[in-house]
Amino acid sequence: MYLMETPRPLSRTKVEYRPPLSVSIMCRHCAEAECVEACKNGTLTRNETTGRIELNQDKCLGCWMCIMACPYGAISQFRAGSGKEERPVANKCDLCPDRETPACVTVCPNRALVFEDRG
Ligand code: SF4
Ligand code: SF4
Numbered sequence: 390m391y392l393m394e395t396p397r398p399l400s401r402t403k404v405e406y407r408p409p410l411s412v413s414i415m416c417r418h419c420a421e422a423e424c425v426e427a428c429k430n431g432t433l434t435r436n437e438t439t440g441r442i443e444l445n446q447d448k449c450l451g452c453w454m455c456i457m458a459c460p461y462g463a464i465s466q467f468r469a470g471s472g473k474e475e476r477p478v479a480n481k482c483d484l485c486p487d488r489e490t491p492a493c494v495t496v497c498p499n500r501a502l503v504f505e506d507r508g
Contacts, residue, residue, distance in 0.1 A: 399467065399480060401415070401416075401480060401481060401482040401483065402414060402415040402482055402493055403415075403462075403465070411501075413493070413501070413502060414461065414462055414463060415461075415463055415481075415482040415493070416442060416459075416461070416463040416464070416481045416482040416483075416484075417461060417463065418440060418441050418442045418484065419442070422435065422442050423458040423459060423460060424442065424455040424458050424459045424464060424481075425442060426458065427454040427455050427457065427458035428454060428455050429454070430448060430450060431445075431448065432444060432445050432446075432448040432449045432450070432455075432479070433455055433479075439486075441483070441484050441486070442481075443483065444479060444480070444481055444483070446467075446469055446478045446479070446480070449478040449479050451466075451476060451477035451478055451479070453466070453479070455479055456479065463481055463482065464479050464480065464481045465479075465480050465481070466478075466479065466480070467479070467480035490504050491504055
């Protein structure tokens with residue numbers, strides 16, 4: 390089904406496969422977010438209501454300071470737009486703000502992911 394979506398959905402997590410274990414790499418929406426400190430133009434901000442770390446791709450300069458700062462490797466590079474408008478921007482988990490439970494937690498067949506509010 391997702392193959393038919395336009396634009397194609399953007400992957401916001403990575404899975405490291407180190408047999409016999411797999412580890413999901415995703416943004417932890419840190420209380421002290423190094424990425425927000427590193428981003429000097431306000432692309433990455435904390436939502437004071439939800440506590441989520443949000444990324445406004447329209448503002449992103451593609452300088453990758455956030456990638457260097459994140460201790461979890463949770464931010465990746467992405468090419469947004471197309472043709473002359475194409476440009477590199479940062480990309481990370483947004484905790485699926487339009488869903489009650491993040492999509493990765495919902496679809497994980499092994500129930501390896503848990504979504505809970507740690508305050
Ligand atoms: S991108 Fe990295 S540093 Fe920033 S909130 Fe997520 S896990 Fe923390
Ligand atoms: S790549 Fe984008 S989000 Fe990351 S530090 Fe630079 S401007 Fe901020």
